[in-house]
Amino acid sequence: MTNTDRWPAPARLAASLSKVGCDVSALCPIPGHPLSKTQCVENVFSYDGYHPLSSLKDAIERCDPQLIVPCDDLAVQHLHELYRDSHETEAAHLAQLLETSLGSPASYPIVSSRYDVIKIAAEEGILVPDTTLLRSLDDLRAWEKKGKLPVVIKADGTWGGRGVRIAHSAEGAEEAFRELSQLPGSAKVIKRLLLEKDRSWLRSWWLGTHPVITAQSHIDGRPANCAVVCWHGEMLAGIAVEVVSAQELTGPATVVRVVESAEMLTAGRLIARRLGLSGFFGLDFMIDDASGATYLIEMNPRCTPLCHLQLGKGRDMVAALFERLTGSPYHEAAPTTGNDMIAYYPQALQSATKFLESSFVDIPQGEPQLVDELLNPWSGRSPLGRLLDRVRPAYLRRKAPKPCVFERAVLDRSHI
Numbered sequence: 001m002t003n004t005d006r007w008p009a010p011a012r013l014a015a016s017l018s019k020v021g022c023d024v025s026a027l028c029p030i031p032g033h034p035l036s037k038t039q040c041v042e043n044v045f046s047y048d049g050y051h052p053l054s055s056l057k058d059a060i061e062r063c064d065p066q067l068i069v070p071c072d073d074l075a076v077q078h079l080h081e082l083y084r085d086s087h088e089t090e091a092a093h094l095a096q097l098l099e100t101s102l103g104s105p106a107s108y109p110i111v112s113s114r115y116d117v118i119k120i121a122a123e124e125g126i127l128v129p130d131t132t133l134l135r136s137l138d139d140l141r142a143w144e145k146k147g148k149l150p151v152v153i154k155a156d157g158t159w160g161g162r163g164v165r166i167a168h169s170a171e172g173a174e175e176a177f178r179e180l181s182q183l184p185g186s187a188k189v190i191k192r193l194l195l196e197k198d199r200s201w202l203r204s205w206w207l208g209t210h211p212v213i214t215a216q217s218h219i220d221g222r223p224a225n226c227a228v229v230c231w232h233g234e235m236l237a238g239i240a241v242e243v244v245s246a247q248e249l250t251g252p253a254t255v256v257r258v259v260e261s262a263e264m265l266t267a268g269r270l271i272a273r274r275l276g277l278s279g280f281f282g283l284d285f286m287i288d289d290a291s292g293a294t295y296l297i298e299m300n301p302r303c304t305p306l307c308h309l310q311l312g313k314g315r316d317m318v319a320a321l322f323e324r325l326t327g328s329p330y331h332e333a334a335p336t337t338g339n340d341m342i343a344y345y346p347q348a349l350q351s352a353t354k355f356l357e358s359s360f361v362d363i364p365q366g367e368p369q370l371v372d373e374l375l376n377p378w379s380g381r382s383p384l385g386r387l388l389d390r391v392r393p394a395y396l397r398r399k400a401p402k403p404c405v406f407e408r409a410v411l412d413r414s415h416i
Contacts, residue, residue, distance in 0.1 A: 008034060008345065008364075008374050009305045010071040013280075015040045015364060016308040016318040017069075020330055025063040027056060037373040039366070052078050053085065060094065066325060068101040069279060070302045073112065073159050080108040103232060104276030111275065111301035114156055115214050121296050124270040127263075128296050129217040129286075140177050143215050144170045150218040152297075155180040155211040159300065161250035163211065166218060173215075181213050219286035219295050222406040223253070226264040227282045227306035229317035230272035236320035239306045240264040242287065242409040244341065245353040249404045254348040255355045257409055258311065258340045263294040271299065280307045280317065289408065305344055309362070311335045336360075341410075346374045351403040355410070 011034040014024045018040030025043040026035040036044045045059035056078055060068070070076045079098060083105060086094040099105060110116040118131040130148065134140050143151065153176040155163035165176035223246065228238035241256035267283055282304035286295050310316040312335040319330045343349075343359035364370050 008347075009303055009307065011035050011038050011367075011370055011374075012305070012308040012362070012364060013069065013071070013303050013318070014038055015367060015370075016310065017322075020318055020322045022322065022325075025059070025065065027059045032373075034370060034373050037367075037370045038364075039369075053082050056082055057094070060097070065097070066100075067279070067321075068097065070102075072302055073157055073300070076102075076301050077112060077157065080112070083108065099278075101279055103230070103278035107275035107277060111277075111281070111299060112156065113212065114154055114216075114298050115212070117271075117299040118216075118296070120274055121267065121271060124267075124274055126267045126270060126296050127293055129219055131214055131216045134177060134181075134213040134215050137174060137177060140173055140215060141170075144173065148215075148217055149173070152216045152218050153177055153180060154214050154216060154298070156214070157211050160252050161248065164250040166250065177213060181210055183210065216297065219288055219297070221287045221289040222409050224259075224261070224264065224285040224287050224294065224409075225253075225256075225282055225304070225306070226261065226268050226285075227280065227304045227317065228265070228268040228272065229280050229307070229321050230268075230277050231321075231324045232278055233273045233276040235265075235269040235272045236324060237314055237317045238265050238268050239309060239311060239315050239317070241306065241342070243406055244355055244409045245348070245351065245406070246404045247347065247351055248402065251404070252347065253305070253344065254351045254403065255341060255343045255353050255359055256306075258315075258342065261294065267296050277301075280304070280321075282306070309336060309342070311337070336362075345371075349375070353403060353405070355405075 010026070014026065014035060015038055018024050024041050025045065026041050027045045027047050028035050029047040029049065035041055043063055045062070046055065048055035068079065070079055079102060083095060083098040086098065102108070110120060115131060115133050118128045122128050132139065132143060134143075134153070149170070150166055150168040151173050153165045153167060153173060157163070163180055165180065167173035167176050223243040224241060225243070226238055226240040229236050239258060240261035241258050243253040244257050245255040246253050264283065264285055271277070271283070272281075280303040282300040282302075283296055284298045284300065286297055287293070288295065307317050310318060310333050316333065319333065322330050337360040339360040341355060341359035343353070343356055343361045345361055345363045348356055348359070348361065364374075
């Protein structure tokens with residue numbers, strides 16, 4: 001399992017895979033990553049931000065996996081690059097492993113492109129908002145002349161809402177475009193290295209790789225998403241949710257409600273088939289408050305916080321993948337919960353959401369060290385970073401974004 005993600009999802013998925021009988025190894029970008037705190041991970045390999053493909057290839061050679069699960073967008077990008085390099089060096093075994101893990105190589109340039117995903121989704125008849133590539137400010141100004149404000153400006157290769165800006169004016173849209181399209185300055189690079197010891201992004205910065213920027217029509221509504229697991233284009237299982245509470249308007253969800261959504265799961269099935277995908281992926285949607293229409297807004301070509309949940313037949317992605325890998329039926333486990341409200345741990349606790357008491361809190365069971373690790377900030381693992389964590393909590397509380405609640409997501413609830 002590769003991983004350059006800070007969120008608990010990779011550790012939770014690793015625990016679920018181990019529970020059904022898989023041997024799990026992990027590649028982590030930073031010492032002290034939550035994956036290293038789980039009892040279920042047998043081997044933890046170090047990620048070299050200066051030579052990521054070499055460290056990835058070395059980890060694969062040492063543990064000889066049957067499947068690789070990327071856990072963030074950068075890991076996906078590196079796996080795609082490794083596939084390209086494996087063909088250049090005629091490494092047939094490695095190329096086959098990557099095709100087994102990710103699916104058809106023809107999909108690789110598409111899944112990491114927000115624009116291309118929306119384009120093929122529209123071709124499949126999936127409802128999507130107007131979306132266009134922004135190669136320059138001239139493209140953005142042409143969009144503005146059509147009166148398409150507010151607009152959502154997005155940068156490829158980002159996640160957790162960090163590369164998304166909602167602009168309500170032409171001036172705000174142009175400011176967002178400039179901010180997202182430029183590379184970080186040297187001062188910010190040095191700060192990240194000193195405080196976080198995170199080198200996972202260093203190679204792209206050094207090469208001067210600017211992100212691809214897109215503009216998308218704003219949907220006035222509430223967010224939703226689904227996660228699915230698939231095998232050579234066939235969707236095996238999936239879960240759809242509406243977001244009840246998020247860390248901020250465009251940020252990660254903290255509480256979700258499991259729903260029956262033919263629109264979301266059909267979109268997952270169509271995209272898996274069209275691209276010939278294998279493994280886990282997620283789709284993000286917006287539900288229009290006025291019409292109730294569900295719009296696909298982007299794809300996450302990796303595991304998401306829903307992937308480890310085992311909610312019964314058709315909603316147990318880990319068991320479905322295990323059955324396909326082994327060819328043996330897996331004894332269907334009882335659903336983890338019958339509550340349709342799921343609070344992600346520890347994000348929901350940290351945001352003090354009002355829905356916490358009425359939700360199933362997804363606390364890792366049998367992993368006391370991981371539970372403790374997730375409750376404590378681990379972003380600053382250098383001595384300097386840990387020192388600053390001690391002296392700046394009051395400042396962080398003043399600067400922290402306000403949690404966003406989507407009240408309509410809890411109306412007309414129906415239990416799973």
